[in-house]
Amino acid sequence: MSVYWSLASLYVRSFYNLPGKKTAGNNPAGKSILKVAGFGALMVFSVAYFGYLFVGLNLNLYEGLALAGMQDILFLNAAVMATAMTLVVGFMTALSTYYLNDMELQLLAMPIRPRAMFGAKFTAVYVSEAAFSLFFMIATMVVFGIKEGPGPVFYLWGAIAGLLLPLPPLAASYLVQIPLLSSARFLRNKKTIMLVGGFLGIAFALAVNVYFQRMMPPVADPAARASAVAGPGSAVSLFGGAYPPAFLAWRAMSEPTAPGASFAMLRLIAWCALGPALVIFFLSGAYARSLVGFNEAHLRKLSATGADAFIVRRIRAGAPYLTMVKREFGMMNREPMYLLNGPFIVVLLPLIAGVMAVAREDSILSDPDLAGVRALIDGGLGAALAGLVGAFLGSGTSIACTALSRDAKALPFIKSLPVRPAAYMLAKLGHALVFGVAGSAIGVGLLALVLRLDPASALSGLAAALALSSLLNLAGLWLDTANPRLSWDNPIAAMKQNPNSVIAMLGSMGLLVGSGYLAFRFEMGTGAVAFWFGAAPFAAFCALLSAYPRYAERRLAAMEA
Amino acid sequence: MIELKGVSKTYARSAVKAVDGLSLSIGDGEIFGFLGPNGAGKTTTIKMITGVLRPDSGNVSVDGIDVAADPIEAKRRIGYVTDNPELFARLKAAEYLNFVGDVYGVDTRTRQARVSEYASLFGIKDALGGSIGSFSHGMKQKLLVTASLLPDPQNWVLDEPMVGLDPKASFDLKEIMRARAAAGRTVFFSTHVMEVAERLCDRLAIVNKGRIVFMGTLAELKRGQGADGSLESLFLELVDGEAANEASPKAVV
Numbered sequence: 011m012s013v014y015w016s017l018a019s020l021y022v023r024s025f026y027n028l029p030g031k032k033t034a035g036n037n038p039a040g041k042s043i044l045k046v047a048g049f050g051a052l053m054v055f056s057v058a059y060f061g062y063l064f065v066g067l068n069l070n071l072y073e074g075l076a077l078a079g080m081q082d083i084l085f086l087n088a089a090v091m092a093t094a095m096t097l098v099v100g101f102m103t104a105l106s107t108y109y110l111n112d113m114e115l116q117l118l119a120m121p122i123r124p125r126a127m128f129g130a131k132f133t134a135v136y137v138s139e140a141a142f143s144l145f146f147m148i149a150t151m152v153v154f155g156i157k158e159g160p161g162p163v164f165y166l167w168g169a170i171a172g173l174l175l176p177l178p179p180l181a182a183s184y185l186v187q188i189p190l191l192s193s194a195r196f197l198r199n200k201k202t203i204m205l206v207g208g209f210l211g212i213a214f215a216l217a218v219n220v221y222f223q224r225m226m227p228p229v230a231d232p233a234a235r236a237s238a239v240a241g242p243g244s245a246v247s248l249f250g251g252a253y254p255p256a257f258l259a260w261r262a263m264s265e266p267t268a269p270g271a272s273f274a275m276l277r278l279i280a281w282c283a284l285g286p287a288l289v290i291f292f293l294s295g296a297y298a299r300s301l302v303g304f305n306e307a308h309l310r311k312l313s314a315t316g317a318d319a320f321i322v323r324r325i326r327a328g329a330p331y332l333t334m335v336k337r338e339f340g341m342m343n344r345e346p347m348y349l350l351n352g353p354f355i356v357v358l359l360p361l362i363a364g365v366m367a368v369a370r371e372d373s374i375l376s377d378p379d380l381a382g383v384r385a386l387i388d389g390g391l392g393a394a395l396a397g398l399v400g401a402f403l404g405s406g407t408s409i410a411c412t413a414l415s416r417d418a419k420a421l422p423f424i425k426s427l428p429v430r431p432a433a434y435m436l437a438k439l440g441h442a443l444v445f446g447v448a449g450s451a452i453g454v455g456l457l458a459l460v461l462r463l464d465p466a467s468a469l470s471g472l473a474a475a476l477a478l479s480s481l482l483n484l485a486g487l488w489l490d491t492a493n494p495r496l497s498w499d500n501p502i503a504a505m506k507q508n509p510n511s512v513i514a515m516l517g518s519m520g521l522l523v524g525s526g527y528l529a530f531r532f533e534m535g536t537g538a539v540a541f542w543f544g545a546a547p548f549a550a551f552c553a554l555l556s557a558y559p560r561y562a563e564r565r566l567a568a569m570e571a
Numbered sequence: 572m573i574e575l576k577g578v579s580k581t582y583a584r585s586a587v588k589a590v591d592g593l594s595l596s597i598g599d600g601e602i603f604g605f606l607g608p609n610g611a612g613k614t615t616t617i618k619m620i621t622g623v624l625r626p627d628s629g630n631v632s633v634d635g636i637d638v639a640a641d642p643i644e645a646k647r648r649i650g651y652v653t654d655n656p657e658l659f660a661r662l663k664a665a666e667y668l669n670f671v672g673d674v675y676g677v678d679t680r681t682r683q684a685r686v687s688e689y690a691s692l693f694g695i696k697d698a699l700g701g702s703i704g705s706f707s708h709g710m711k712q713k714l715l716v717t718a719s720l721l722p723d724p725q726n727w728v729l730d731e732p733m734v735g736l737d738p739k740a741s742f743d744l745k746e747i748m749r750a751r752a753a754a755g756r757t758v759f760f761s762t763h764v765m766e767v768a769e770r771l772c773d774r775l776a777i778v779n780k781g782r783i784v785f786m787g788t789l790a791e792l793k794r795g796q797g798a799d800g801s802l803e804s805l806f807l808e809l810v811d812g813e814a815a816n817e818a819s820p821k822a823v824v
């Protein structure tokens with residue numbers, strides 16, 4: 011058992027990149043307090059944001075269902091949603107952590123029972139799923155609690171159900187994955203499964219978006235909408251009625267103090283424990299065996315004459331700056347984690363926006379010829395919108411604001427090379443700006459099409475997008491130069507869990523939304539947009555750029571990498 | 572030529588000096604071995620020579636060029652083999668070689684000739700098109716060595732170069748070191764294997780806890796002492812003697 015616990019805590023730490031035990035006198039106290047405070051603020055912000063979304067969603071549902079006196083279906087809906095969400099997210103997490111890294115091969119060589127190892131991994135994945143499901147149940151309980159004032163037992167059942175519901179979906183995920191990865195050798199490749207997981211994630215994000223778009227706006231007949239989505243005849247309810255855990259959770263929560271409620275909870279516990287127990291009991295061995303082969307890579311060998319020809323063809327001199335930029339591309343695009351969360355955003359966001367626009371038919375943008383709207387758009391608002399959207403897309407790739415963090419491992423070698431640190435960092439900026447230009451062009455182009463902008467507005471928008479995105483990218487790079495995340499053992503930590511990328515994202519959103527508001531408030535014309543959002547940020551970019559190299563040199567020299 | 576004068580370094584996150592007032596001078600045509608137990612400060616010293624770390628105090632110069640004052644010019648004269656070959660797993664071998672070649676400004680023709688020469692010597696020519704991530708540890712090490720020789724540097728600095736090499740590759744590497752020294756180049760390498768140093772070095776230094784405990788030729792070292800006359804016991808005595816000196820005051824209290 012103690013082997014299991016220490017493995018589980020090892021997995022949890024490396025999944026969520028928690029630091030190990032701190033050694034005394036590690037950090038200057040002031041800085042670490044700042045870091046904790048900043049990170050805490052970010053956490054509070056995102057929890058509050060998603061809480062707001064989920065509570066809003068449940069509120070809409072409640073109000074619709076209450077009109078027909080069916081408000082307790084809310085729990086069935088919540089249980090099914092928690093199950094569905096943890097099925098998708100759990101499947102993705104299980105897949106992307108199926109083979110964590112070579113550390114696991116070392117674990118295999120130790121006298122550890124496969125059941126302890128797989129059980130520990132199951133637990134580590136479960137932790138995030140439980141948090142997710144609990145979050146969903148709490149959002150439901152908050153709405154129902156305020157509206158109906160049920161007793162404390164209700165909350166107890168809800169919390170227990172929230173913790174239990176992710177178990178069967180997670181067991182089901184492994185039930186699919188273990189046989190699949192055991193039999194299909196070609197899938198046993200970190201890259202492949204990260205890509206599959208990434209695409210699943212994108213599809214899921216799209217679906218959630220569509221769902222929220224449909225549920226949130228006020229409609230003429232909320233009761234009809236609510237009953238279509240969650241009423242007794244809906245797919246959700248039909249599934250919930252047939253799926254015992256959801257059904258049992260609903261039973262217990264809708265009559266929390268009835269004698270049947272505790273019995274329903276007991277049955278729920280039995281149901282939810284069954285799946286994990288079976289999977290861990292029967293599939294642990296297969297799981298451990300399927301880990302072997304994950305670190306294999308295919309090495310293409312050249313023939314003797316082929317090698318000579320290869321050298322003549324491929325070993326060639328190039329300009330140092332371009333070589334460094336090329337290296338940035340290679341290092342980023344070949345790591346699926348980086349690709350999906352970075353450059354791919356330029357394609358992904360327009361896709362999401364497109365789906366959202368289709369889902370939300372009543373949008374202003376869908377009919378730019380509406381009286382009054384056309385005049386506003388042509389008066390400069392169209393240019394401003396195009397510019398801001400383009401700038402968002404051009405700076406949303408997180409390339410610049412994680413540039414140094416991603417390269418932490420190579421830093422000592424890079425610093426030994428005869429290149430100025432500034433040139434090396436400017437290569438990173440070049441990499442980000444290439445995507446800045448692409449994002450700006452795509453964003454402005456799409457908006458020009460949708461809003462049918464005239465050429466002057468489109469050009470003015472493009473100028474704004476290029477200038478703003480360049481400025482934001484440089485600011486992001488500056489941020490990562492000032493405070494890079496240099497010690498990590500999982501690329502997720504350098505990119506997704508990097509506070510810099512969150513700060514940069516929030517900062518750029520703030521700046522862009524603020525700019526949009528100003529454009530609207532002061533009724534800026536096309537020329538004013540080009541000046542204030544194009545020329546002015548460009549001047550700021552140039553000013554920053556002229557100061558940046560010296561700063562970068564100083565920072566890199568001081569770094570103990 | 573590599574010169575260190577009173578170089579010290581304490582890492583920001585640590586209280587002890589990793590390198591403590593270290594002075595060295597390695598001339599052209601010399602093979603210099605840098606020995607010491609784990610954590611003695613070898614890698615830290617090498618990182619200061621190659622300009623990766625800035626010394627807290629003291630001064631490093633390469634071919635008479637101050638590394639702090641003119642880092643680019645100094646680094647141009649160094650070929651560096653790091654102790655960690657796991658750096659660029661995502662790049663292909665050829666891409667990595669081109670990267671190093673471009674950064675050092677090696678022209679196409681010279682580059683092709685050197686890649687061809689060293690890659691065939693080390694037997695990794697057939698793998699040049701492959702991704703570094705698919706290389707074995709020794710193959711990665713060989714690739715790093717090949718890359719470090721592309722600019723034909725005046726000073727060759729290697730951190731634990733023998734680790735992971737098979738006997739043939741290790742022999743070849745030593746031959747290259749000898750050939751370079753014979754041609755008037757400077758070779759500086761770290762190791763904790765006494766035998767390697769014994770067969771190769773003109774001079775050597777033994778460091779412990781960031782300080783030099785011995786510096787001189789092999790003959791001078793042997794004249795010193797050694798219970799059974801073996802170099803290994805000499806090494807252990809030097810390193811342990813230091814530890815015993817540190818421990819004794821505590822023992823009195």
Ligand SMILES: Nc1ncnc2c1ncn2[C@@H]1O[C@H](COP(=O)(O)OP(=O)(O)OP(=O)(O)O)[C@@H](O)[C@H]1O
Nearest residue numbers: 582584585589607608609610611612613614615616
């Ligand atoms: N990045 C770092 N941060 C803090 N301390 C470090 C760092 N790198 C090394 N040290 C400390 O500096 C001292 C010297 O380490 P160094 O790596 O130079 O030793 P070494 O002689 O190369 O050892 P080895 O033979 O194991 O490679 C050690 O006490 C080590 O703990």
Ligand SMILES: [Mg+2]
Nearest residue numbers: 613614615654
């Ligand atoms: Mg070392």
